[in-house]
Amino acid sequence: MVSTIRTHRATAWAALLLAIGLTSAGCSSSASTHTAAASQTGISPGAGQSALAGMPGSTATGPVDGTGSPMPGMTMSDPATPPSGSAGTAAAPVSGNTIAIRNFAFAPAALTVKAGTKVTWTNQDSDAHTVTSQNNTGPLASAALSTGQSYSYTFTTPGTYGYLCTIHPFMTATVTVIP
Structure with missing residues (x-):
């Protein structure tokens, strides 16, 4: 015993x-x-792993599925070049006069136009979205846009106009108006 x-x-x-x-x-x-x-x-390296993360001599940082991705179905991107239109990332300004609302983001997230340009937002998502000046202190104030609906505004005064979707406040973007 x-x-x-x-x-x-x-x-x-x-x-x-x-x-x-x-x-x-x-x-x-x-x-x-x-x-x-x-x-x-029950601790052992998984398929495709030579060692578990944290084991002595291991350089693994997580599961390895052969694609270099820590999660199946996910892809890794270079953090130095974030995708444009992503919530919370600063995108390089582009010119044009249309903004698509898709995948819960405004694309492009930063638009530069000349004064007098009419900008049109079109909702391509299945959820409703708005185009509203941040802090309700600017000229943008759309109703809720259903799929396929558009909202337009003509910018006449130079400046930077931040806006968001009031239904999904994490969706933010800017229009910069130049003379």
């Missing part, structure tokens, strides 16, 4: 040490005890 308790206790300690990446060169337990302890913890 005492021998069984000692074996279980040694196995538990071996599993703990293995889980935190420590080994014990002077351990009196046999290699089979350590192998049994490792199999009891």
Whole structure:
């Protein structure tokens, strides 16, 4: 009975040490005890991994699926070049006079036009959106636009006009009007 308790206790300690990446060169337990302890913890590298993240000597930072992506179905992008129209990112201003509302974003997120230009927003999402000046302090104030509906405004005064969707306030963008 005492021998069984000692074996279980040694196995538990071996599993703990293995889980935190420590080994014990002077351990009196046999290699089979350590192998049994490792199999009891259920910790092992996944398919395509040579080591688990955090294991000694490992350079892995997460699951590896062969695509370089930490999550199946996701793609990695260079953070130095964020996609334009993404919520919370500063996009390079573009010229034109139309803005698409799609994928819960205004595209382009930054538009530069000359004074006197009529800008038109068209909702391409299945959800309704608005085009409203930030803090309700500007000229933009559309009703809720259903799929396919548009809103237009002619900018006459130079400046930068920040706007958002009041239904989805994370959707923000700017129109810069130049003389």
